[in-house]
Amino acid sequence: DITKDLVYSLEDKLRFGQKMPLIVLTDNGSTDEDIPALSQAEAYGIDVVVIDHHYPGEVINGKAEVDEYVSGHVNPYLVGGDSNLTAGVLATEVARMINEEVTPEICHIPGIAVVGDHAKGKEVEEYIKIALKDLTEMSRKYGSGREYTVEDLHKIALCMDFEAFYLRFMNGRGVVEEILATNKREIHRHEKLIDILYERAMEMIDRQMKAVLPALKTEKLDNGIILSILNVEKYAHKFTFPAPGKTCGFAHDNIVQKYGEDKPIITIAYGPDFGVVRATDAVSEKFNFNLNLIVEQLIEEIPEASLDGGGHECAGSLKFVEGLRDRVLTRFIEIIKEMKC
């Protein structure tokens, strides 16, 4: 975390006269929630650059609120774009601007990133094509000679999530490079590793789903929304992969597969002091569902829950104090029931 990093940097500076490092935040840093940490870095005289695709709040003259605290800010929303150009895409393009020679090593990364984040759009399709072409060619030259498909990009993204769960705050240089296949002459080792990690990850997910699916309560509401509720505290394995957020996601995917992706489907997983929410695009398109707005409404209606949270329109989380959980969840479900097409 940032405190730890700051401390180590300060120590190095004091002891060895080293310059303070440049901090590059990716996939977070654009929202006003990030301002406290950014202002702390500023106090130490550290430059921070943000590369993020989350909604940064209102953009005025190409600037968001956070721009006051950072030395650089890359975010599609600043120039009229949206979150479909994910952090992995942006970071790759920034790296290529700095040094174009790295292109062959990382040109397939955006394709993995967009598949992992369920992004959509024309650029997304292009990035996927680039990744498939590159990996297929490299596999032919240095690997097993397989034809890469979107399914393979999904596998790589899942393995990255799986390994990240175990790496936590370790930087994982070495393992991460193998998983992301940046060392293309060694792609045979990447392919073998992905096969093994994917099998392990799927075993862990199956184990979790075996516990979770029988406990999932699914109901078709009067307004047509298919709502599923899950107590992850009681019916999921804890402190293991997949964590509550992903567990909710996999349970949601399971329901979506059953009813169809075009149906309005919401899945809520909750623990003692948190909730995780996933919804299909149909809910946002037909019902104007926006998780961030509901969170704001709940903060106002139940201040004593000391709520925070949010995320994307159709995927995010809530945090509250344990004693107010039932009131928060009951009200949340009420709001969903009252939504109209």
Place this chain on the structure above:
Amino acid sequence: DITKDLVYSLEDKLRFGQKMPLIVLTDNGSTDEDIPALSQAEAYGIDVVVIDHHYPGEVINGKAEVDEYVSGHVNPYLVGGDSNLTAGVLATEVARMINEEVTPEICHIPGIAVVGDHAKGKEVEEYIKIALKDLTEMSRKYGSGREYTVEDLHKIALCMDFEAFYLRFMNGRGVVEEILATNKREIHRHEKLIDILYERAMEMIDRQMKAVLPALKTEKLDNGIILSILNVEKYAHKFTFPAPGKTCGFAHDNIVQKYGEDKPIITIAYGPDFGVVRATDAVSEKFNFNLNLIVEQLIEEIPEASLDGGGHECAGSLKFVEGLRDRVLTRFIEIIKEMKC
């Protein structure tokens, strides 16, 4: 913790023939609870020096029970003093005895320490004066030129608590020095950092109080004591600043502000297997309240709770097994209700 430190020291000794280090324990080490750890250090041939202001048990000929296990022991109680000369005061004075030249760098530390520990007395007033004079002068020369007040010392102490929560067992060299303003020619950076940290700390405390205060149950007992009870497990944010002890303290301060510092006020915050207690001096003065004696009584009356705890007369904690919580708390409250002026 001590086991980890011992292990690393032993490794260094075995590998590089280094001498075992001298361990200096500050703000703990004086009570008989510390004897097990101290005797382990002794077994490895490590010298330990204790600088502490907690009550060390009965003092006979200037010696406490723990003196048998340590090479040096600084504690005001050994020479007829009390806990108002806090560990920060004592450590500063010891440092000055070893090397008087450090005085200009640390002469303001005792003032921060006594304010942070709510100490009282003539010496305390003197230390505060020294700190305010020094910091004001240094700010004029190297900083923002502000006039320091007791309120500023409170802010520095709070920022130190806040940062310590995130540092945990890291030593934090660099950050700690900035917060404590020991590098006086850089006091402008200290001032900027305190402003930012203080704002963050207060935001976190406000967030906690927003959750906690509506859940605080306050009652005026027949004997005149104003008793407040709080379930921090259910109505406070966990694993975040402020932790349960400080949360209880801030909630207590809130009640004290409402009724007046001269009133007998007790605040108890409890979790599944612990309790934290704060009381005004009026409770100890008028009702002979002494947390340590009540803990002893509970240990005797409810042995199956496997209780321990204590601390100062008016501030401390209890630890017990979860299943006996209700019996322990009910009896604790009974004892408070039975107390007489």
Place this chain on the structure above:
Amino acid sequence: DITKDLVYSLEDKLRFGQKMPLIVLTDNGSTDEDIPALSQAEAYGIDVVVIDHHYPGEVINGKAEVDEYVSGHVNPYLVGGDSNLTAGVLATEVARMINEEVTPEICHIPGIAVVGDHAKGKEVEEYIKIALKDLTEMSRKYGSGREYTVEDLHKIALCMDFEAFYLRFMNGRGVVEEILATNKREIHRHEKLIDILYERAMEMIDRQMKAVLPALKTEKLDNGIILSILNVEKYAHKFTFPAPGKTCGFAHDNIVQKYGEDKPIITIAYGPDFGVVRATDAVSEKFNFNLNLIVEQLIEEIPEASLDGGGHECAGSLKFVEGLRDRVLTRFIEIIKEMKC
């Protein structure tokens, strides 16, 4: 854990061109539960050697299922033996085969290992004799001159458990060597350290038993089995020595001492999502009790509990999702009640 170790090894390899290390797993690695981790190591091109005494599943032509994934596998079951030659015995003998000159330093280790694991048999008796003779001789030459007994080996094993609890994943070189008395010319320091650690460990165990024993519910079943149940979540200190497994063991020992070791006695300690089981040999001999078979039966009968676990016939653990705890435990107890001589 293995992920962390792999990451560090990979980093070293990439940065400094170091060879990948040989991993030696002791006291685990023989069962099919270990295959996922072993296949991950294989994917990185790392050789793994297993030294274990747990039942490795069916042995065909001297090979177990796990042999496909490891470079070497030492396990008594592969050659018709059983778990009484514990991992400490096997590791010592392997070390002696590699370099016989270490024999004087480690010849007493197997004696400590078998006593710690409650092993039985002729070889076990021999190892104990060797250890007692060696330690007594060394104590006479370099230590306190005491006559070592089996009780002393128990103490050393307990101190090792106690220290291991605090060391966790630190390697503890230095402390571990002192506790195991491998540096025999310094055995006087070992003896002093064991005295102190043993006293501390017993204090911690007494504290735990004071909480646990009054909460232990013991019942004599119709089939003659003496069954005790304990809720460690509610009636034991947590995150402290002894952990739930050992706590169950000490509570079980207490009951065994009361009724006699030849009686059929089962003790179950449970938390929110786990259970620990201890049984006397009489239960397995007279009732054909085998924890591993019961676990398999429960997995089949209650799939939604997403159970795993097992261990030895008479000692092991269960892991399940919290919400199914009551069903799992109720069924477990039913199975015990239905068992017949």
